[in-house]
Amino acid sequence: MNPVSNPEAPHWVQVLLSLLGVLGGTTGLAAIATVVSQRGKFKADAADTLTEAALTLVQPLQLRITELESEAVSARAELALLREQVNQLQFVVRVLTRTLDRWRAAVHAPDATLRRIRSVVAESERLAEEQ
Template sequence: MISTATPEAPHWVQVLLSLFGILGGTTGLAAIATVVSQRGKFKADAADTLTEAALTLVQPLQLRVSELEGEAVSARAELGLLREQVNQLQFLVRVLNRTLDRWRAAVHAPDATLRKIRAVVAESERLPSDS
């Protein structure tokens, strides 16, 4: 059998390759160590980014809610005034209905005369409006 000798690299080349391997491994380990040690910082940065994004979205909504609350207060105040006006108008309608009923009764009375009808109308004008 013929045996061929494997070429041997010079000793300094083996040392240089070993040194590159160690440095490369150390650099890789250093990178991994850096990532592991800064994981908390990455999480904090992510939380800050999420918080900032949430505030950016929530702030316009808060402003709109404040505007709508102001409009609701204004609408409630206006509704109170309108209810009061409706109550006053309903009262006035009742008073006018009673007046009209008295006049109708005076006109349809069997002994109705122009003088009696005028007296009923004049009496209605003298009565206070809340009778």
């Protein structure tokens, strides 16, 4: 027995199949090389896509934050005005309470007379005009 057998296909067919195998292997290697070399580009494209998606989500939030900050400034200004009004009203209440206390004391005094009560009221009016 001869270890080398005769191929049944013609020689040129074997050469063609070998050539196709080498080209196929080369194409596969070329494809792998292309993928490896463009891996950075794929990562960059993915990063761009993620960045674009994040900006799409962040922009409405930034607009809303700007609106809320504007509303907060307005609310703080209104609060300051209302606090000032409350302080003024508290002052008026204190003045009126003191006036009422003086009038009550004049009315409840043991020696109260109509003339003395009118004098206390007139004095309160004079003090109010000075302020």
